[in-house]
Amino acid sequence: MNSQEVAVAEETKLNSRYSACLLFSANALARAITAIGDEEFGRFGMCYSHAYMLCEVVAQPGITPSELSETLCLTPSTITRLVEKLEQKRFVRRESEGKRTLIYPTAEGEAxxxxxSQAWDRVGVRYSQVIGETNVCQLTQQIVKATKALGEPV
Amino acid sequence: MNSQEVAVAEETKLNSRYSACLLFSANALARAITAIGDEEFGRFGMCYSHAYMLCEVVAQPGITPSELSETLCLTPSTITRLVEKLEQKRFVRRESEGKRTLIYPTAEGEAxxxxxSQAWDRVGVRYSQVIGETNVCQLTQQIVKATKALGEPV
DNA sequence: CAACGATATTTGTATGTGCAAACAATATTT
DNA sequence: AAATATTGTTTGCACATACAAATATCGTTG
Incomplete structure (x- = not known):
């Protein structure tokens, strides 16, 4: 909190400021972390989601959008858009099978x-450098826990 | 981590999976938290950024985009867009003063x-219900720390 | 087996956000 | 005082993402 925020906190309830703070810092953290990711994956013309998706497709050829949606914590429609981009870059191809769509890596994708993966490693190193190795684990665990809690029915 | 991710983790380096996990869960958390915020502020036709911005403008009439950029951890261009929307809704007005722009609340905005603020309180209550009160504080502190660290020059 | 509900995927549309460039105004240097 | 650099703001463009609706297919029930 900067001095301005503290001043505001005195006028309103501290509790609500905390929520505001959590909301903002959670988004700010996501943006900051994403920036590092995008810097590494930008050279492939990808964002971190594409990068992770490609790894998943290579690891599980024939994976469906629904499964990817689950794994990447993203909406099916977003998955479609991401797959489109990866397809356009010739890293994956789609195959219709009934109502499902199977996604396979191309030779370029596998290559x-x-x-x-190396880029992921570099991202990890950079996190650790900045946040501290033990903090990365703790933070991740806490965030995962909170995310899970929020994902459950209220 | 679900069973699929675990399987992948065994194939690649665990370390890099942790980074992937942090990146994704940070974004997932931000989205989940934002969803709660948007639910509360949606009735005003706002997102949480607008809501926080309006509070800041009311608290500090004549605040500039730069200052808001600092407080909200958002790019100046984003601030411009947010102010435009708030202006269009007649909650704030802009006044040019040299190269700066001063933002004031309107009567509707103050009203x-x-x-x-009450909506912020409700957001806070909902966080606590889901994540747990003490966890909210811990999580916020850890996230703020990490965000600050990432904001500093590397 | 035909009809209807459930599930999987895609498309249309909108939004918050950022980067880079364009302006505009102030500050600094020569 | 003129030229140049710096700072503050806005605009053009692009992108990841979500929601709602449209398709398409599958499963189930009458």
């Missing part, structure tokens, strides 16, 4: 996946 | 601000 580039190791580089993507 | 609605208490309702917004």
């Amino acid at each position: 580039i996946q190791p580089e993507i | 609605i601000q208490p309702e917004i």
